[in-house]
Amino acid sequence: MPNRSEPTSEDAIGGIALFHDPRLNRSTAFSQAERERYGLLGFLPEQVETEELQLQRVLEQIDIKPNDLERYIFLSSLHDSNETLYYRTLMSDPARFMPLVYTPTVGEACQKFDRILRQPRGLYLAINRKDHLVEILRNWPEKDVRFIVVTDGERILGLGDLGVGGMGIPIGKLSLYTACAGVPPNLTLPITLDVGTNNEGLIADPLYLGLRAPRITGQAYDEFIEAFVNAVATVYPRACIQFEDFGFAHASPILARYRERICCFNDDIQGTASVALGGLIAALKIVGGSLSEQRFLFLGAGTAATGIAGLLVQAMVMDGVEKEAAGQCCWLFDIKGLIQSKRQDLADFQQPFAHEHDAIDEFTVAIETLKPTVIIGVSTVAKAFNQTVIEGMARINGRPIIFPYSNPTSRSECTAEEAYKWSEGRAVFASGSAFGPVHVGDKTFVPGQGNNVYIFPAMGMAIYATQAMRVTDEMFIVAAKALAEQVTQANLDVGLIYPPQGDILKVSLKVATAIASHVFDRGLAGVERPSDVESFIAEKAYVPNYPSLG
Ligand code: NAD
Numbered sequence: 001m002p003n004r005s006e007p008t009s010e011d012a013i014g015g016i017a018l019f020h021d022p023r024l025n026r027s028t029a030f031s032q033a034e035r036e037r038y039g040l041l042g043f044l045p046e047q048v049e050t051e052e053l054q055l056q057r058v059l060e061q062i063d064i065k066p067n068d069l070e071r072y073i074f075l076s077s078l079h080d081s082n083e084t085l086y087y088r089t090l091m092s093d094p095a096r097f098m099p100l101v102y103t104p105t106v107g108e109a110c111q112k113f114d115r116i117l118r119q120p121r122g123l124y125l126a127i128n129r130k131d132h133l134v135e136i137l138r139n140w141p142e143k144d145v146r147f148i149v150v151t152d153g154e155r156i157l158g159l160g161d162l163g164v165g166g167m168g169i170p171i172g173k174l175s176l177y178t179a180c181a182g183v184p185p186n187l188t189l190p191i192t193l194d195v196g197t198n199n200e201g202l203i204a205d206p207l208y209l210g211l212r213a214p215r216i217t218g219q220a221y222d223e224f225i226e227a228f229v230n231a232v233a234t235v236y237p238r239a240c241i242q243f244e245d246f247g248f249a250h251a252s253p254i255l256a257r258y259r260e261r262i263c264c265f266n267d268d269i270q271g272t273a274s275v276a277l278g279g280l281i282a283a284l285k286i287v288g289g290s291l292s293e294q295r296f297l298f299l300g301a302g303t304a305a306t307g308i309a310g311l312l313v314q315a316m317v318m319d320g321v322e323k324e325a326a327g328q329c330c331w332l333f334d335i336k337g338l339i340q341s342k343r344q345d346l347a348d349f350q351q352p353f354a355h356e357h358d359a360i361d362e363f364t365v366a367i368e369t370l371k372p373t374v375i376i377g378v379s380t381v382a383k384a385f386n387q388t389v390i391e392g393m394a395r396i397n398g399r400p401i402i403f404p405y406s407n408p409t410s411r412s413e414c415t416a417e418e419a420y421k422w423s424e425g426r427a428v429f430a431s432g433s434a435f436g437p438v439h440v441g442d443k444t445f446v447p448g449q450g451n452n453v454y455i456f457p458a459m460g461m462a463i464y465a466t467q468a469m470r471v472t473d474e475m476f477i478v479a480a481k482a483l484a485e486q487v488t489q490a491n492l493d494v495g496l497i498y499p500p501q502g503d504i505l506k507v508s509l510k511v512a513t514a515i516a517s518h519v520f521d522r523g524l525a526g527v528e529r530p531s532d533v534e535s536f537i538a539e540k541a542y543v544p545n546y547p548s549l550g
Contacts, residue, residue, distance in 0.1 A: 113165030122190030181457030182541025377413030467526030
């Protein structure tokens, strides 16, 4: 766990304690002078290493681990012992390390959380301590926190209720805020709210570490969230809260309750919507036409579908389209068939997409009837985009846009290969989970991954740099457009509608610059507008160099 931001002369530490402070520890990179000055002689062999050599040793150790969970554990231990080297490792090859510190490996880590827990990292706020949240938040060693990722563990990825095991998500996500967009790690705080669990396997497990009781719901739950939000405002008034992996019943209502009151957002809803919008804007560079000339048909009508459809409508409205006409472009289809105005079972957030239409029970019939130009899968139903669906889309459209966004890979509505093969190489494709290149005839396609990591770290960086007072949907639209601008003609030529993940830091800083400029334009910033927003963002970005020992 981090001890503090920067050492001062009053609290200068030395000797063995220096190795136990992850922010100050340099391990074998302590110079001879530092070893002599800080009482480190004898703790290390005589060689002084460069950061490059340290990185080489880390990479060798990662390579010999037998599986990705072991690599995750190794990297977590590095995070706990030498923060700079941890971030240097992640930033040396983000495309390689993102899947190890976040999805998919973090899913298994959350499931085995009670077995692999090492050092404390982040705070657990249990509902039985509701009246003491301020004191607990004050236990955190950093006095200035700007970014909190919080989950209640109810809907962890596609894995369901993992109770306090969900803590892997805020930790992993905040690592990406730093590694992918340069948000300084000392300003971040992972939090898990423990309101019990409905996972009977966990309750029966003697090694489970959270409250052994069914989840609290209703008014008591709402009061706990309210107490949490107020406690954060008291202790960390400049912090932005990112709500993450809350269950279906809580995600949208929590966002609706707090978005106008505090600086907050929900990545599952808004980040997903933004990355999908960015992909669609880039896809239209291949297909031609504007958003309002498309017809979007979603398979699934839950958090992700309504989030994406809602942002699409707002993006069209920003481009001058009437709200009603924009809404008519989006059609949703769920487990009970087409969402339409005669259905009596719809939630409030589905109503805007309940257009007048007869009932349709079959997705293939919906395609033949509505003639969508785009299908987006957010249903968690593997193989739902079968050969009939893809061939139907390819019959109606010269370049059908096919986005199977469900995660993990085992839930994807189709594979990249299926989409390209069944459309005879005409599909414009992106997916939620990663797929490798596909060869059809003499062409090679590189499928893009609509990974929220293109959006949330950049959003975090922009919010931190501008001290934004609120997070608006417009900011997510600006982010999507800035993301699409990073896609080159060379990317488009191989069907890639997202920038390569290896470029994530560069891409994120551009996206953060665009968001920050918008925040200044809208008067939402808590700091004065600098003359050059791009340099302002770049100067604030964390660089994984060892801090001065004073
Ligand atoms: P959700 O539970 O809120 O919604 C799922 C929807 O699918 C519901 O409307 C349900 O009725 C519908 N559905 C279930 N079975 C169906 C069937 N047989 N036919 C038609 N519809 C069916 O879940 P969510 O949060 O919206 O997430 C959905 C999926 O999207 C998940 O797999 C999630 O991992 C994925 N997702 C991907 C990204 C991304 O890649 N960037 C981001 C967010 C969510």
